[in-house]
Amino acid sequence: MNLTLKIWRQPGPDEKGKFVNYPISDVSPESSFLEMMDVLNEQLIAKGEEPVAFDHDCREGICGMCSMYINGRPHGPDDAITTCQLHMRKFKDGDTITIEPWRAKPFPVIKDLIVDRSSFDEIIQAGGFISVDTGGIPDANAIPIPKLNADLAMDAASCIGCGACVAACKNASAMLFVSAKVSQFALLPQGKIEAKRRVQKMVAKMDELGFGNCTNTYACEAECPKEIKVTNIARMNREFFAAKVRAEK
């Protein structure tokens, strides 16, 4: 396949970026999107130009590192996958493909397609954990957990923290990310104990970091590579209001 890549180039966080067009030929439809980017970079280096900087690591859809906004969609045209799982057979010979970084105020661009997502870590540090230290723990089977709850908790826990939900949202809301963690713990007896404190702290941090409000467009669910459900947001809202009512009493 022969393609034109229209890629966002930005030398650094404080510099201006712009789109640059790169023709690329003989792309194998069997190759992955990132392998196609590797080939482009090898060609750029050979020509003495600077390769395109992008984040990636596991290349199997689990680390959450890759983060490209392709033809107007986070992680590109296929559903329920990450950029690294996207394959070139999804494109046609002659296509122009537009590639941008995540665009959201809390995710500033570092270089080209790399953004800074440390705000997600800050939200987790605000309370996205169960406060147990190592050791002195009762037997793992001491508290039975209904399979349904364990399964729902696992659904929520599948979040890879890539930030596609924020990039997809016109308000740059982090509700899906935060609610997935809140839900995972709220569904488990171990996590219930601190549920109220947790949700309040995480939501406060999220607001403080400049993530926007949720206006129920559900773009986040549609673009989530792990198909995290917006029902988690509803669950988080319930937890949040319950915590508030409790605090006011």
Added chain:
Amino acid sequence: MATLKSKIPEGTLAEKWTNYKAHQNLVNPANKRKLEVIVVGTGLAGAAAAASLGELGFKVKNFCIQDSPRRAHSIAAQGGINAAKNYPNDGDSIYRLFYDTIKGGDYRSREANVYRLAEVSNNIIDQCVAQGVPFAREYGGLLDNRSFGGALVSRTFYARGQTGQQLLLGAYSALSKEVSRGSVEMYVRREMLDLVIIDGRARGIITRNTVTGEIERFAAHAVVLATGGYGNVFFLSTNAMNSNGSAAWQCYKRGAVFGNPCMVQIHPTCIPVHGDYQSKLTLMSESLRNDGRIWVPKNKEDAEKIQKGQLKPTEIKEEDRDYYLERRYPAFGNLVPRDVASRAAKERCDAGYGVGNTGLAVYLDFKHAIERLGKEVIEARYGNLFQMYEKIVDENPYETPMMIYPAIHYTMGGIWVDYELQTTIPGLFAAGEANFSDHGANRLGASALMQGLADGYFVIPYTVQNYLADQINVPFFKTDLPEFEQAEKEVRDKLEKLLNNNGSTTVDTFHKKLGLLMWDHVGMARNKEGLEEAIKEIRALRDAFWKDVKVPGSLKGVNVELEKATRVADFLELGELMAMDALNREESCGGHFREEYQTEEGEAVRNDKDYMFVSAWEYKGSDQEPVLNKESLKYEYIEVKTRNYKEAKS
């Protein structure tokens, strides 16, 4: 020569760890605040160690390459984690897990370490459940187990096909808790490029900030290396792209001896290579071997037709299929250990029975499992793996068998450590895949996660404390000491040399060449001639690299090619040591298969008389050959046997 003291505590096997803990030195809470520990790596081993040390009150600095500790390579582990809970009541025990691990490792690991691993395995599961790890459960609400290779019991805990993710997120949440408490300082997007030694002890590291490009210095009273394995020396492997051997390699060059570098694991079930632009290989979890059956055509003509695309696997009749693992190893069948399964696949493909257009693949078939259990059950067990396969290969594994082939997956070798996980450099500890300790010549499935968390949660917090107990009067180190100055200068010189090289060949080109060399000569089957050839060729490739590598950009800011170049420079040295170690070990054991040493049936022939030792290589300078030290292994609680997976007797 280095002196290798394994420091195994007194007492019977079952008493050793208890004795150690009862008699070790402790640091009082007020003094812990005065002691700093650097932990490099945030995978299972690093995150668990950093969090646990922070909880104890030490001041911890934790480093990783990725933009968040949650993205360490451990996240990609799929299948599960072992523990000796015996919840299924099928005869498991600490001793049996210990026994299986030693046997699986082909009698090349240290008894006392492995016993401790089995002993703390149960605490790991308790800890993870308390952290909110959503392990798979039965309808009664209790934890579910599955089987992995090399065991006759079900002792593997799992969270769908994402066990590593869930365990790492558990450790990450513990780490986040400590960051918020102020006991751990997190440094992301940092790459450790050297170790700083002061008066013979590890006291700091030099890193490059991969966003700003700055070279930075960090000091501490002790350093814990948890930087993962070096499988990427083969270029194509199941490891994440940023996995590397460089931090461990710098420690080796600073005096830490390297244990069993040639011991690498080749995983039998990976998606086959498809093209020369390929960047990595994808694992299909070993758990699939619980229900999938492995076969190739019985007749060569069928295999050839399949390779040419003239025949489909579903058209081959049952009696024309060779379920070669079930045929060769009736007791363990499709669940033989990884080294055995990998070699058997290679044997069939080399003999011309392989499938796929390259002939380098075998089938992993779920037809019978789907007939027996129904599609829903298979989907619930492996749905995400099937989906992953379909996205990559564009074939539906519910309808047509998967194609798989062995690929580099894990490194049993690593920095040599004693019972305390301390290296030969005082104050430098190594944990997780970065050390050599528990898996001998072959690791059993679901035991790396166990080892990483055992080291991080339950061993390092004790042994590092023991080390620090007499350091309470040593004040915080300043980073303007000459030792830091010198180490930073060496790093800077190396980076500048790479940048100013003005060569014409990209880093990846060299890496791919090295990978092919390693795969051909230091891979699944090795022999004297090939290894000697490999050593020669690696040396030549290394010279070519330093003459002709092209690294664009500058030291400032993001420079991904520079990061890759430093790693490949180290792989070009490490690869040679691996070949030397493989050449030296004139026997076949575990993942190390020397073609000269096999039975007529193609089974490995171990040589216990001459090779029952850990090779511990000591660096002697760039212009000298490394020195081989030997830690001989004694088995007091296990009868050493030839591994046999044909019969059920253990």
